[in-house]
Amino acid sequence: MKKQAKLFFASLCALLFVLISPAAFATNIQVTVSKNKVVKNEVFQLRVVVDKKVSSDAIDFSALSQDFYFGRPSFGSSINIINGDRTTRSEWNISLAAQRLGLTSIPAFTVDGTSSQPITIQVSADTDQPKVTDLVELQSALSKDELYPKESATLTTRLIVKADPRRLQNPNIQPPAIIGDSQSGLSLEALGEPNQYQSVLDGVEVTVVDQNYRVTANTAGDYTLNGIGFKGSVIYGDNRSGTTKLVSANTPAKQFKIHVSPIPSQYQGEWLPAASLSLTQRWGDSAGNTISTDSYQTTVGESLTREITLDVEGLASEHIPNLKVNYPASIRVYQEKPQFQDLGNGKTRMTVKQVLIAQQQGEVHLSDVSLNWWDTSNSVAKTATLPGLDIQIAAGSGLSNEPLAAPAANISKPRTVTVYERGIWPYLTALFALLWLATLVMLILSRSRKTTKVTSTPTTSEVEQILTALKQDDKVKANYLIKHWLDSNIGMEPNLVLEVRAEQAAMNQSQYGSEGNPWKAAKLIKLIKKANKSQGSAKTAKEPLPPL
Numbered sequence: 392m393k394k395q396a397k398l399f400f401a402s403l404c405a406l407l408f409v410l411i412s413p414a415a416f417a418t419n420i421q422v423t424v425s426k427n428k429v430v431k432n433e434v435f436q437l438r439v440v441v442d443k444k445v446s447s448d449a450i451d452f453s454a455l456s457q458d459f460y461f462g463r464p465s466f467g468s469s470i471n472i473i474n475g476d477r478t479t480r481s482e483w484n485i486s487l488a489a490q491r492l493g494l495t496s497i498p499a500f501t502v503d504g505t506s507s508q509p510i511t512i513q514v515s516a517d518t519d520q521p522k523v524t525d526l527v528e529l530q531s532a533l534s535k536d537e538l539y540p541k542e543s544a545t546l547t548t549r550l551i552v553k554a555d556p557r558r559l560q561n562p563n564i565q566p567p568a569i570i571g572d573s574q575s576g577l578s579l580e581a582l583g584e585p586n587q588y589q590s591v592l593d594g595v596e597v598t599v600v601d602q603n604y605r606v607t608a609n610t611a612g613d614y615t616l617n618g619i620g621f622k623g624s625v626i627y628g629d630n631r632s633g634t635t636k637l638v639s640a641n642t643p644a645k646q647f648k649i650h651v652s653p654i655p656s657q658y659q660g661e662w663l664p665a666a667s668l669s670l671t672q673r674w675g676d677s678a679g680n681t682i683s684t685d686s687y688q689t690t691v692g693e694s695l696t697r698e699i700t701l702d703v704e705g706l707a708s709e710h711i712p713n714l715k716v717n718y719p720a721s722i723r724v725y726q727e728k729p730q731f732q733d734l735g736n737g738k739t740r741m742t743v744k745q746v747l748i749a750q751q752q753g754e755v756h757l758s759d760v761s762l763n764w765w766d767t768s769n770s771v772a773k774t775a776t777l778p779g780l781d782i783q784i785a786a787g788s789g790l791s792n793e794p795l796a797a798p799a800a801n802i803s804k805p806r807t808v809t810v811y812e813r814g815i816w817p818y819l820t821a822l823f824a825l826l827w828l829a830t831l832v833m834l835i836l837s838r839s840r841k842t843t844k845v846t847s848t849p850t851t852s853e854v855e856q857i858l859t860a861l862k863q864d865d866k867v868k869a870n871y872l873i874k875h876w877l878d879s880n881i882g883m884e885p886n887l888v889l890e891v892r893a894e895q896a897a898m899n900q901s902q903y904g905s906e907g908n909p910w911k912a913a914k915l916i917k918l919i920k921k922a923n924k925s926q927g928s929a930k931t932a933k934e935p936l937p938p939l
Contacts, residue, residue, distance in 0.1 A: 496512060531647075729742065
């Protein structure tokens with residue numbers, strides 16, 4: 392019995408030694424693939440199982456990128472307890488597609504010092520694999536490859552995805568780029584946002600992405616421009632073999648050579664290059680009607696409108712110069728901020744609107760417009776011109792600034808009295824004559840002051856003209872009439888004058904300001920009526936009572 396007990400004890404110790412040995416606690420790694428014979432780009436599955444709980448980044452799969460396309464690993468861990476036995480499991484599943492023909496291998500993976508065995512994969516060619524152009528197509532076109540400084544060309548790009556967009560893996564559109572060290576010689580700017588839409592090509596529904604870019608030359612030289620490129624892959628299913636393939640759709644960008652010529656030495660004036668240029672104008676009267684003649688008759692205070700339109704091809708709006716027109720001093724000019732419009736096909740339109748107001752009578756020639764530019768299509772200097780306008784300005788009704796003439800006084804000639812006898816009478820006669828002359832001079836001066844006062848008083852017709860112009864929304868004419876009315880009338884209540892001028896400034900801001908603030912004439916009409924009424928009351932209060 393003692394002998395049997397000793398043998399049992401020895402066996403138990405040996406079993407415990409085996410159980411507590413390092414080998415018993417070693418980590419096990421199991422690596423399997425769904426198939427080991429595939430064609431190039433065919434998708435198959437890789438599974439890695441570890442019999443313990445580890446983190447998702449316990450294995451580095453970056454070594455697979457040398458020979459395979461692979462997707463994002465799917466990771467999970469679990470704990471199972473069956474009949475008191477507890478097991479732990481961590482598992483990775485990855486989709487792979489071989490990139491190279493011949494024999495390749497799944498490398499060994501290591502966890503906690505334990506490594507798996509490599510797996511050999513045999514890769515053969517697939518004669519039925521689609522071409523890249525059957526999946527993705529790129530189109531890039533440059534409108535012009537020879538430019539001058541400040542001139543622009545349009546790069547038109549289009550991406551056509553012929554496969555189901557849902558099958559795209561990691562798609563990336565590479566934007567255009569300027570190649571080389573002299574990147575500052577060209578500027579690249581996207582025109583608007585990309586336009587994505589569905590279309591039909593050769594009977595097949597495709598996805599199209601359009602995007603245009605502006606290429607602007609800065610300095611003379613030779614440059615290289617890359618169009619758009621594409622990187623990504625497409626999951627392609629072969630119905631005949633029942634296999635799924637991950638086909639590379641990487642497409643390189645098309646390259647363009649661009650030559651920028653220097654500014655010609657013989658060019659005169661501000662540099663303005665364009666493939667084409669058109670300069671037009673429209674004259675309009677205060678009612679908005681077009682003036683089609685070479686001469687025009689108007690009156691002081693009436694407005695004219697000159698609208699100049701410049702269409703330029705191959706030049707961005709920031710490089711279009713301002714149009715400078717010199718007008719006579721007798722013409723007041725209000726010019727709005729230039730407006731720009733993209734006409735497409737590389738054409739830009741600039742519109743300049745000027746409001747001209749005649750301030751005095753006479754004949755005036757409104758200046759011509761001349762613009763020098765360089766025709767880049769024919770490499771020749773040209774000049775675009777617009778004719779001016781001859782206008783005859785007459786006095787405006789109710790707006791004459793000439794002072795009224797003082798009425799002539801009826802002065803009767805003094806009668807000569809011959810005095811035969813000297814004495815006190817000659818002296819008395821001289822005294823009365825002096826007194827009479829002094830009275831006459833005072834009478835003339837009094838009438839002159841009264842006439843001047845009447846002349847400076849605003850006429851009812853002038854106020855009515857102001858109100859009419861405001862009601863007709865003729866801000867230009869109303870501005871002129873209000874200014875004349877305020878300047879020619881002294882004695883108006885100061886607070887009302889300030890309110891009228893403030894509202895007049897608000898009206899001008901809405902007409903000529905760049906913000907385009909809305910403005911209504913109701914408040915200004917009310918102020919003018921109030922000022923006119925208060926001035927009439929003040930005049931009545933100051934006049935002396937007539938003698939009884």
